[in-house]
Amino acid sequence: MPQYGMVIDLKRCYGCYACVMACKVKNHTPPEVFWARLLKGERGKFPNTMRQALPVLCMHCEEPSCLEVCPTGATQKLDNGIVIVDKDKCMGCKACIMACPYGARYSVEKWVSYFPEGLPLSDYEKFAKNYWEEKSGCGVATKCDFCLDLIEKDKLPACVEACPANARTFGDLDDLDSEASTLIRKCRGEVLNPELGNKPKVYYLAPR
Amino acid sequence: MDPKVNGQLQKDWGGLIALYLFLGGVGGGAYTIAAINSFLGKSMELSTTVGLWIGFPALLIGSLILVADLGNPSKFILAGLKPGTSWIARGFWIISLFMVFSFLHLVIHEFTDVNQTAGIMTVLAVLGIIFAILTIAYTGLLLGASKGIPFWRSGIVPVLFVISGLVTGHFLTMIGMVVFYEGASTVTQFRTMALEASIVVVVELLAILFFLHAAYKQPDSRESVERIMRKTIFIVGYFILGLGLPFLLMLIIRYTMTASGPGAILAVAFIGALFGLIGGFLLRLAILVCGALPTLNMGGFQFRRIAKPKDLKPQIGLMPPQ
């Protein structure tokens, strides 16, 4: 079984939000839900200042802290390493949201339109609502699943496909010859906040 | 006023969860006091009765609130099917067992002859106290299991919540005693309980200071401490009015109102206890709303979710004529 993971080259990434939006329109996530998100950081005093963007998503940790706190078995780690939520088992306690130090989980009580309340839904939003309620669900924890449906069709996750800078490499981390493994090894990939001990499967290559 | 909404703060657990944490504490605390007092015999009868009447219902309401806060309340029973796998699953059984014990204790205490059922009541009280403490501690352990919120990860939170549970348990019991006032003996009990409460308040004060100090030393939870120290509900609502004022009033009841009539004592006790209760709730609320995600570090940068100004929500505006 492959162990899926991702490498994000921060030197390539220039913070364009294409990953965020590709995820939005693929998964039709409602407002304020960002399975793929982009954080921006600044350091140093003027003029020795630096800025950098950090794309984040579910880290699909080897030791997911969300899994530990899930009381119902809704959060599962698949054999291929992908962490998913079975919406039919989730009771919506949100403990997993609090347990994820990477802030990768989101829950919406009810589906909300992107437009002000009180308007009739557009055709696209009707579709998006339906898609969300069926695939992800309201009141339950939701998160990035590495676009499992696309992977099963031998395609790449939407954010990987969309990245104009080719900053994202998706692949089998158990396969030492995969592009992802090679990048991690050769370019010294690091995980976010390793001290947390979650052993994320999303690696980053240094911005400089 | 903070002009911005900080994206680092968790926003999924709010008032309802705070209320549950509070009720879990107050219920467990009141029951514990009642059960201990029951060993002291007649002199503390009213406080025992009131405490037992608080314990079970508080947890019942608290659990209902907890269920109501679920995104999918109908599935709450799933939490009980995998005991031991997670703190919520453990909590499910802790609360359930506590509710069973406290309910039985209450029923037996109220509706049987105390002399005949003393043995079983002792057993129930011991079990009840254990599970009451576990119930309160669990409210802290629930937060403590949240790896995403370093502020809550502290081992002191369950201890703090147990202490606060005992304090608020005292206070709610005292309010109950004001309502069911039974004359002079009640006043005596007040004076005992006022002393107990004062002592526990001092312990709580030490616990909270220790908690904040420890959290401040950790970089990941420092932001939460800074935020909570700027929160009015925490400083004024909890610290001054919810902890300081009741402490003062309890000391007054105990040491300066020796010659006062019952009415004055009742009134002071009532006011002190009420503020203490509100303080207990605000403590939990403040701890919840100040829960912040850890800052993510990479390449020497610190990455955080952005703070947005509060007034960006679109109004409905006008539609072009259709």
Add this chain to the structure above:
Amino acid sequence: MVDATTTKEDVWIPTCCGQCYCMCGVKVRRQDGIVTQIEGNPDAPTGRGSICVKGLASPHLLYDPYRVNYPLKRTNPEKGLGVDPKWERISWDEALDTITEKLKECQERDPRGVFFQATTTQASEIRFGVIGFMKAFGTPNYWVSGGGLHCGNGAHFMNGIMHVAWSIIPDFAHCNYALNFGCSKGHGAGHVAVMNATQVADARFRGFKNVVFDPFMSAQASKGHEWVPIRVGTDGALALGLVNSLINEHGIYDAEYLMYKTNAPYLIRPSDGRYMRDKETNLPQVWDLVDNKPKIHNDPSVTRVEYEDEAHEVALTGTYNVDGVDCQPSFELLKEHVKKYTPEYVEKITWVPAATISRIAKEFGEAAEIGSTVTIQTENGPKKIPRRPVATHFFRGAQGHTNSGWTCLSIDMVNHIVGAADTYGSALGLGGTVQDGYKKTGKPYQIPYPCPDGLLKAKAWVYDHIPYPLREPKPPTRLDLHDMFPTSIYNAFTICSPKWFDILERFKIPYRPDVMINFGSNSVMTMGNAEAVTENFLKKFRFIFSFQLYCTEFEEAVADIVLPDACYLERFTPAVSFPSTFSHPQGEDDWGWTIRQPVVKPLFERRDFNEVMLDISKRCGILGKYYKGLNDVVPIRYGGDLEEKNKLVEDGSVEHSWEDICDRLVRDRFGDEHNLEYFKKRGLFTWPKRKEDVYWKWFNPSRVPVYFEYFIDSGEKMSKLWDEYQGNDFFKFDWSRFKALADWYPCPTHTEEDPEYDMHTFYWRAVAHCNSLTQQNPYLDECAQEDPHVYAVQMHQDTAAAKGINDGDYVWLENPQGHKVKGWVSLCEGIEPKHLAIAAVAGHWGKYMPIAKGKGVFFNDLVEMDLEHTDPLTFNQDICCRVKIYKAD
């Protein structure tokens, strides 16, 4: 109700994105008749499977409930900012009847009273409905509002002269060291944004160094190898400092390139600065160092078209006596001229340390590796060409000032000094304007060629008029007196002047503004101070009708009729990536001709702009002329004449549908087998690019100027004409800008003396937004809110602390003219402390655009529209200003 799991139809339709002017090929997913998702089209050279955040967010553009879906009529006769138009829905018939009536009235008065205003977002649609109608109706009055005035009058014009291109950009695939002057190319915005981003990311990966000059830490600065904070509007001075440092301090220049590919060796007569011309041929002369005598510039002995050709060396420096006149090569003059731009002098202007200027010039010069070559495979076998892996590039930030024209030329001059232009690794013209076309048809053919003086002339261009040679100044006929001005495409200082009608009177314009046709522009917000634009300009029209997606601030203020336009997902456009001035990635990837096609039929009663313009033309009885207009625009814009059989019938005896017109154009360019049906299936047609078209410099016999001799002539003619009309009564022109050698000129920002106005402010381009359209898209709005700075005023922490301003505080920014805008501040370290940075065309107030409303800061309100804030050379608007900042309640 659509069921997400049991959809029956699930198709991907190839078309071309239309959220900005980048023209990326996309595939749009349609599920049971509903557009649900958009992706890049891997077949399209623009994008190659990636598109940006804006394109991805398109479903909301199509389905936004605030879209205008039916024709609307203004029932409130009052016009102005914030006036309620009291819209009433009307039928298409009523709308078109009214419009036809107004147009016919105008036709009787004077057809030139029609003013066409368009948006750059739909740059390809403009080439048909706008241009065709203007030609048919007989009006010369046109502009694309903010486009051009803010971004292009300077840059596009000067890049047209120097590179026959819309912009310049490093050959990222091979460039090692680039200097970026305030432009986001390769970092999410600007032309060909996505492919550039891919190329820059690859370049970074292999160690490409980008030094970014910008007052704040832009996306490009954050990814750059070095960020050099610079005072806004002083890029030209810095560039001249680099030129001086290269030539006079470090002695670095590419003599070969200057001798054979520029007019640097042209001998200049000292008396009037003109070329020394051969008496017989009247051609400019150079000094042959081998034969030691003057030669005409294209004498075979002194000409090297290809790098491997051999020629005599010609003089770049020194003084030579020709026919008794002591004259010097123009390079000698340039060399002397730039000496005043010492690092120390430039530091005072730009705030960039002198040592940094000197160092960067040295690094740049060394990285150019002058003398190095590379062999590329051409159609005629392997050829050796120079390899110059350095480039300077620039755009809006550097050129949006009153020194625009000379700033652009100065920045590009750095390239030409080291021979880093349109060759391997160097600065390339962006947009690919050089090509010999698809082999089978030879179209689009656009190989530039030299004028008699040897200078580069474009073969294809976006406008009727190519950038060089300049037009002859003529007595004005246009409402903006454009005919008099040889160096611009349009201007704002005339039409936005409170004395506009007096000016028209003085300049003997016999007609007045009458009907404005607006296609997609929100000019109330995109040009400058809203009040000035509305009161002085827009309200002067008798009747305004507007093709629009939303009721923007423009429609609210002044439109009489709003027509519901189709968005890019609902329309056909036969040529999107062409005219090719800005929609092709540089580099060796294929050419691609992209079309737009409807993914869904126009919803509600929306209709495509181009179809409606055909309809209006028919009603006005000018359909035949309209067809002729379209036939006429094809050769220069799409590179090559139309075959007879593909021409539209000009006598009006045949009515061509819009699809038929589309079909004819693509068939004409690529043969009958590549008809519209073919394009509907693939979305585009691609053919290979020749290497000699990518690196065309050493395959083309033309030269580019480093000495702008013809500006002198042009300025003299223009000032003469100006004086004839006593134009100085209205505008005091600075004719000294019309000269041959580059200089830096201060903006009002740099000469402001009131210490109260102590902050420099400017705007920047946020990746989630383009022009003003995207502001109403809730996906993009949310994205913009995810960035700490997009909707804020970026301010340095120390400056804010000194002024008692805190993070998140609301503030006013007020310019010396008393115009002010409100916003909240976002404190940071990544900005030069005397600057404030504002993003996008934000700060909307329109009641019909609630998502856009109240987000961000309306920077343009601070932009003054007078001549003082206009570059006298190119009429580019000044987009920086001084402000005072103070807390708002």
